[in-house]
Amino acid sequence: MNYEQLLIETALADERIVVMTAENRALVRNAPAALKGRFIDTGITEQTMIGMAAGLALRGRIPVVHALAPFLTMRAYEFIRTDVGIAQLPVKLSGYIPGFLSDGNGPTHQAIEDVAIMRGIPGMEVYAPADEADLVGMLPAIWSSPAPAYVRINHKPGSYMHTPYVPGKAEIVAQGKDVTLLVYGFLFENALKAKDLLKKEGISVGLINMRSLKPVDEAAILWAAKVSNRLVTIEDHFQTGGLYSIVAEVLLKHRASAVVDPISLGDRWFKPGLLGQVLESEGFTPEQLAQRIKQANSYQTA
Amino acid sequence: MTRIEIENLQATALKVREHIIRMSQGGGCFIGASLSCVELMVYSYARVIRRDRGHGADAAGNLGRDYLFLSKGHDVPALYGTFAEMGFLAPERLGNHLSTADSIYWHPNRNIPGVEFHSGSLGHLPSVAAGVALDCKLRGGDNRIVVITGDGELNEGSVWETILVANAYGLDNLTIVVDRNQFQANIRTEDLIPLEPLEDKFKAFGCNVQRIDGHDFQALEGAFAGVLPAGKVNVIIADTVRGRGLPSIEARADRWFCSFTAGEVEQLLQELHGNINATIESETLVVR
Numbered sequence: 001m002n003y004e005q006l007l008i009e010t011a012l013a014d015e016r017i018v019v020m021t022a023e024n025r026a027l028v029r030n031a032p033a034a035l036k037g038r039f040i041d042t043g044i045t046e047q048t049m050i051g052m053a054a055g056l057a058l059r060g061r062i063p064v065v066h067a068l069a070p071f072l073t074m075r076a077y078e079f080i081r082t083d084v085g086i087a088q089l090p091v092k093l094s095g096y097i098p099g100f101l102s103d104g105n106g107p108t109h110q111a112i113e114d115v116a117i118m119r120g121i122p123g124m125e126v127y128a129p130a131d132e133a134d135l136v137g138m139l140p141a142i143w144s145s146p147a148p149a150y151v152r153i154n155h156k157p158g159s160y161m162h163t164p165y166v167p168g169k170a171e172i173v174a175q176g177k178d179v180t181l182l183v184y185g186f187l188f189e190n191a192l193k194a195k196d197l198l199k200k201e202g203i204s205v206g207l208i209n210m211r212s213l214k215p216v217d218e219a220a221i222l223w224a225a226k227v228s229n230r231l232v233t234i235e236d237h238f239q240t241g242g243l244y245s246i247v248a249e250v251l252l253k254h255r256a257s258a259v260v261d262p263i264s265l266g267d268r269w270f271k272p273g274l275l276g277q278v279l280e281s282e283g284f285t286p287e288q289l290a291q292r293i294k295q296a297n298s299y300q301t302a
Numbered sequence: 303m304t305r306i307e308i309e310n311l312q313a314t315a316l317k318v319r320e321h322i323i324r325m326s327q328g329g330g331c332f333i334g335a336s337l338s339c340v341e342l343m344v345y346s347y348a349r350v351i352r353r354d355r356g357h358g359a360d361a362a363g364n365l366g367r368d369y370l371f372l373s374k375g376h377d378v379p380a381l382y383g384t385f386a387e388m389g390f391l392a393p394e395r396l397g398n399h400l401s402t403a404d405s406i407y408w409h410p411n412r413n414i415p416g417v418e419f420h421s422g423s424l425g426h427l428p429s430v431a432a433g434v435a436l437d438c439k440l441r442g443g444d445n446r447i448v449v450i451t452g453d454g455e456l457n458e459g460s461v462w463e464t465i466l467v468a469n470a471y472g473l474d475n476l477t478i479v480v481d482r483n484q485f486q487a488n489i490r491t492e493d494l495i496p497l498e499p500l501e502d503k504f505k506a507f508g509c510n511v512q513r514i515d516g517h518d519f520q521a522l523e524g525a526f527a528g529v530l531p532a533g534k535v536n537v538i539i540a541d542t543v544r545g546r547g548l549p550s551i552e553a554r555a556d557r558w559f560c561s562f563t564a565g566e567v568e569q570l571l572q573e574l575h576g577n578i579n580a581t582i583e584s585e586t587l588v589v590r
Binding site for chain 1: 362363365412418419420423426427428429430431432433434435436437438440441460463464466467470471
């Protein structure tokens, strides 16, 4: 089952669901025919779409809202914060092509601050599935919750057989003594391969698929800090406000300490191109990740 | 409407103005813009919104009801003054203005019975109202949805964006009432970002447009009762006077947000009833 099939199936079974898009139909091509009036395309109007989603939610609907992640989270940010956030309405935001997935579009289309700004809204949940199977496994819980939520949509097929999603919990893929990799979203796949490469070198590597960034699985982070000598956060996000910040906040909150090295985009937009080339030029291929993980303070070398 | 009905509405409007004036002391309020929209508010709640169907966030489960959204949120004194007169809100609570012990502050919030949605950030509620209107259409209801916007608020692109979408979806159950009081904060609209010819702009965006005297209940009745082409958003441009009812304040750029002394409030209440001309000494040119 893919994203769209799940969405249509869910909407057909629950008339509270309405599907909205700001003229981005990539994920929902078949929804208009299947859902008729409950498919609402507002055109290129992210602000109006979010305001209308709030209005529909006031009437008992659960809008599942689609747009490219940067325009959804930034063009409409104040509408999300003010209309959805203050009222705590169950509006479900599906951000398309977040992070590296905007590949050749350029900085205008790079949502690499989305985790930081969306988790800054009180009550807003933030999710980042590792691949399509993970996405489809997480969505039923996300859509049926009364909370507003932002999902970093990642519908790339993955190779890993995931464990079932438990709301608010991370997926612990491997335990390691030397280092534990904390990763979310599309980079899970390459982090998994990097882990295997390092394992062949005799390094004991743990791996956690974060899945839910808000609420975050604090216990999983504290556990990793305890069982590993080092933590490395891996994210296609600016260094500010993403997973590196989240881990720091959790450690501080619990008066815990750990050596944590970030692998992120630092404080700059990435060079656009075909996805494979972007990964290579930014140092996120499995081989490059394996090398960077071995270095302490890898951010300083970026 | 009969003469008696009009006189009753006028009497209610006078009481709402008294509430507004009283809320202008002890921290102040947006008195000018509140006074301009009194008739719009009183008429809407008295004659458009069918209050017997339930009203406000407390009636959230009642899908058949009508909605009024105050998008120019700084008109709280007019809104809550009207609520007090309509029986939604105990009038003595207006005395809690700006007390953290209550929720009566400068912008509307859903802790106050009757408020459908919070506002304060301009250009938001047309879209929220359009979402409500679209759902009412989807469910086949005969709901009426009214949004009151300011004229300065029309600077916000989101208002026009929403009108494009609302007309694309044929939301003729939506009526946007523009409180055309000619001012935005401390500047005349036409001196800053000119809006005229305003009817032409709304018409070009596909709306049914009427322009009336926004202080005339008969004119409001005519505008809301008008049989208009279906499938279009209805816009009523209500020409109003900022500070209406208080000659010492009317149509003055420096009487937007005012904080008066108790003595000035007493004078203004007298002025409202035509007894004296108030002498205002408080500094009132406040930019917020």
